[in-house]
Amino acid sequence: MKSLLSFIRTVIRFSILTALAVLQNHVVSAQQLDCGTGPAPASHLSYLESLVPFYPAQTEDTNWIHLPVTAHAVRSSSGFGGMTETAIYATICNLNERFASGRISFYLSERVRFINNTAYYGATSYGPLGTMIDQENIARTINIYYTDLSGMGLCGFAYYPLSGPGGFQNDGAIVMSFGCSQPTGTTLAHEMGHYLSLPHTFNQTSSNPLDPNDAERVTRNFNEIAPRLSANCFTAGDRFCDTPSDFIAGRWSCPSSRTTLDLNNDAMKPDSSFYMSYSYDNCMSRFSEQQMTAMRATVNSTNAPRGYLTLNPYPNFPAITTYPAKFFPQITDTVVPNNALFRWAPINGASLYQIKIFQFNVNVFDTLVEDTFYHALGNRLRGMRQYSWIVRGINGGNLCTPFSPRDSFSTSTYVFAGINDALSAKKPLVYPTALGTGDLLTLEGLQAGSPIVLTLRDPLGRAVWTLQEFNEDEGRLLAFPGDLPFGHYLLTCSQSGRGFTYRLFLKP
Numbered sequence: 360m361k362s363l364l365s366f367i368r369t370v371i372r373f374s375i376l377t378a379l380a381v382l383q384n385h386v387v388s389a390q391q392l393d394c395g396t397g398p399a400p401a402s403h404l405s406y407l408e409s410l411v412p413f414y415p416a417q418t419e420d421t422n423w424i425h426l427p428v429t430a431h432a433v434r435s436s437s438g439f440g441g442m443t444e445t446a447i448y449a450t451i452c453n454l455n456e457r458f459a460s461g462r463i464s465f466y467l468s469e470r471v472r473f474i475n476n477t478a479y480y481g482a483t484s485y486g487p488l489g490t491m492i493d494q495e496n497i498a499r500t501i502n503i504y505y506t507d508l509s510g511m512g513l514c515g516f517a518y519y520p521l522s523g524p525g526g527f528q529n530d531g532a533i534v535m536s537f538g539c540s541q542p543t544g545t546t547l548a549h550e551m552g553h554y555l556s557l558p559h560t561f562n563q564t565s566s567n568p569l570d571p572n573d574a575e576r577v578t579r580n581f582n583e584i585a586p587r588l589s590a591n592c593f594t595a596g597d598r599f600c601d602t603p604s605d606f607i608a609g610r611w612s613c614p615s616s617r618t619t620l621d622l623n624n625d626a627m628k629p630d631s632s633f634y635m636s637y638s639y640d641n642c643m644s645r646f647s648e649q650q651m652t653a654m655r656a657t658v659n660s661t662n663a664p665r666g667y668l669t670l671n672p673y674p675n676f677p678a679i680t681t682y683p684a685k686f687f688p689q690i691t692d693t694v695v696p697n698n699a700l701f702r703w704a705p706i707n708g709a710s711l712y713q714i715k716i717f718q719f720n721v722n723v724f725d726t727l728v729e730d731t732f733y734h735a736l737g738n739r740l741r742g743m744r745q746y747s748w749i750v751r752g753i754n755g756g757n758l759c760t761p762f763s764p765r766d767s768f769s770t771s772t773y774v775f776a777g778i779n780d781a782l783s784a785k786k787p788l789v790y791p792t793a794l795g796t797g798d799l800l801t802l803e804g805l806q807a808g809s810p811i812v813l814t815l816r817d818p819l820g821r822a823v824w825t826l827q828e829f830n831e832d833e834g835r836l837l838a839f840p841g842d843l844p845f846g847h848y849l850l851t852c853s854q855s856g857r858g859f860t861y862r863l864f865l866k867p
Contacts, residue, residue, distance in 0.1 A: 392509070392539060393610070394549060394637070395485075395516030399558040403519045406664065407556065407598040410656055414600070414649050420462075424658060425673040425756070427468040429497040433506035436477040438810060438829035442505045442537045444471045445713055445725045449542035450505075450535075452759040457548040457634070461651035466676065467755035468500050470711075475829060483510040488534055489524045498529040499667050501554065503547075508536035514546045515539060517553040520657055520664030528667040545643045548634045552646065555654040555665065560629065560636045562597045565608035568619050568627060575604040577625035587623050597635070601647040605629035605636060613642035676756030677708030683731070683750050688768035696740035696770040701733045701748065703763075709752025716740070716748045717765070726832055734788075736804040736833055742772045786859055787852055793864045800837040800863075805854060807833045812853040815839065815863075818846065830854065839865070 399407075428451060434441035448467075455464050472495070479491045488504070496502045502525075508515065518531025525531055533554050539546040559565075563573040575596025576588060583589040592600035604627045606619050613631035615638075620626060631638035632645050646654070658665045683703040688694050701714060714733050716724035723746075724739060740746065746769070749762040788803040805811060807830065815824040824839055843865055850861045 392512055392514040392536065394546075394553075394559070395508070395511065395513040395534075396518075396550065396553045396559075398562055399519055400522065403522075403556065404558075404598060406520075407558075407653060408594060410653050411593050411598075413652055413656060420655070423462045423464060424655060424669065426463065426465050426658060426668050427500040427671060428465045429468055429500040429502050430471045431474055431495060431502065431504045432471050433474045433476065433480045433491070433504055434829075435480050436475050438473075438475045439808075440480060440507070441473075442540060443725065444727055446537075446540070446542070447471050447505055448713075448727075448753065448758050450540050450544075450547050453542055453544070454547050454551060455759065457545070458551070458646075461646060461655065463651075463654065464756075465501070466674070467758070468497070468671075469755075473829060474504075479504075479506055481507045481510055485511075492532045492534075493524040493526075496525045496529050496532060499671055501551075501668065502532040504532060504534045505537050505540055506534065507538070508534065509538055515550045517550040519553060520556055528670075541640075543640070545634055545640045549643075552635050552650070552654070556657040557635050557646075557650055557653065558597045559608070560597050560602050560605035560633055561608050564596045564604060564627075565606050568604075568606045569622055571622060574621065576621045576623060577604050577627055578623060583623075599647055599649045599653070601649045602633055602635070603628060603630050607637060610637050610639060612639050674756065676754045679706065679708045679752050679754065679757045679760040681706060682761050682763040683709075683712065683752055685748075685750060685763055685766060688748075688766070690766050690768070693769045693771050694740075695774050696735075696742045696744070697737060697773050699735040699740055699770070701735065701750070703731050703750050705731050706752045708754055708757070710754045712750055712752050713762075714748065714750045715762070716746055718744060718746050728832070728834065729836055730801075734803045734834060737806070739807075739833070740770050742770050744770050746770065787854075789850065789852075789861045789863075792862065793866050794839070795866050796841055797838075800839070800850075801834070802837065802852070803834045805830055805833050805835065805852075809855050812851075813837070814851045814853075815843075816849045816851070817844075818848075823848070 430447050432441050432444065432447060451465055451467065458464065474495060478487045482488050491504065492502065513536060515533065515535045517533040521530060523531030531554065533550045535547060535550065564575045568574050573595055576591055578590045579592060579600055581590045596604055604621065606627050607617060607629055611617065615631065618626050618628065629636060631642035634643045634646055635650065636643065657663055658668050660666050683706050686702040686704065687700065711727045711729060712731065713727050715722055745767060747765045747767040749765050751760050751762040753760050787805050790801055794800060809830055811828065811830040813826040814822050817823050823843060845865050845867050848863045848865060850863050852859045
């Protein structure tokens with residue numbers, strides 16, 4: 360018996376060490392991935408040079424600029440893979456924190472859009488991604504696509520203003536690899552910098568630090584005495600004089616011992632703290648004042664390169680400063696694992712609620728719902744286990760809201776009287792069955808992670824409404840067209856080879 364226990368411990372220890380090694384290798388490989396945004400074109404560099412009279416930063420401009428974002432989660436054609444909606448929301452929260460010093464914020468104009476197309480998911484060239492942007496972009500918003508760019512060796516890329524696919528007031532996008540879209544990563548801030556006009560700090564200098572025309576010199580003195588050459592930071596390199604000359608075009612850790620000399624024989628010493636450098640995530644933390652001024656100038660007037668982003672009025676989302684009060688389960692409560700109902704109080708301004716469930720401090724469940732309850736059916740939870748949960752309210756402009764305190768609860772054994780009860784327990788619940796104009800139909804107990812087909816038929820058997828898409832959650836709300844005649848209808852729900860029919864009544 361002792362030898363068996365020793366063997367089991369050895370296997371577990373080996374499994375844990377192997378998993379940690381794989382995770383470490385994944386993180387290291389992600390850091391090695393590059394930005395796919397190329398050098399800034401000459402026309403864009405001329406635009407940056409035209410902003411020089413506005414430097415130093417206009418500190419008297421205290422107005423906030425709010426920019427709309429449309430987020431796209433790209434998955435395989437079968438609907439699998441890719442990033443979850445909650446993970447994408449975390450990246451936008453992080454983006455807002457990194458841009459706050461420049462009084463620029465980003466809000467979601469709608470919920471995450473899902474694109475199921477294997478040609479876009481795991482693309483190995485820019486071609487399919489350009490087609491994706493052309494077809495899927497939402498005009499007058501910043502379109503961010505989360506996909507798998509590992510086949511291209513990239514963490515992400517973006518298009519400078521007035522370039523890329525998409526067309527008028529719809530040009531370009533940001534494309535992120537989900538492997539580099541950690542909630543605390545800096546890649547999205549880096550790519551947003553490109554989208555809002557910023558070149559790499561090593562732009563035009565890394566290829567030849569001794570180039571007399573394009574390479575940025577170290578000195579910031581515009582009146583050097585010959586034979587020394589004067590500063591050219593406004594007309595060479597990245598066109599910013601409050602970022603030091605940079606020559607390192609590959610990923611680097613900080614501090615770096617790498618050095619090179621410019622034409623004055625001055626040593627170039629890149630600053631790893633700038634987001635637009637190529638240093639690692641743990642090194643980067645800021646944009647310079649001139650960089651922030653350039654980004655604000657790119658959007659803060661109708662004539663600006665991306666001024667169309669502010670044409671739509673800002674929704675002015677209500678602030679959310681508190682978390683919901685939880686009704687059930689609370690500490691010491693026990694729930695049935697295959698029929699657990701989580702309930703909480705509504706809070707002002709919240710359009711969505713995020714619920715997270717933990718076991719042994721590991722997040723095992725994370726989803727968004729539009730109501731103040733979540734019904735966990737099937738095998739989401741295991742029997743005879745200890746769990747804890749938190750919940751928070753969010754809206755499109757407030758994605759960094761606080762979670763409730765974590766409360767623990769226990770699960771009992773599964774409750775099934777027999778095989779027929781087990782099957783019927785998995786039948787989706789539909790309510791209310793009588794709906795007035797504008798009422799929403801609630802479906803509970805759907806199979807998460809599986810395509811679903813819903814069809815509404817009139818008394819003559821004619822399909823008057825159909826919905827066919829990938830279903831991410833176990834529940835959803837439906838809105839039927841408002842022009843349907845009053846009367847009786849049949850709703851069929853098909854998922855994973857099983858079909859159910861429900862009788863509904865649309866009332867005046």
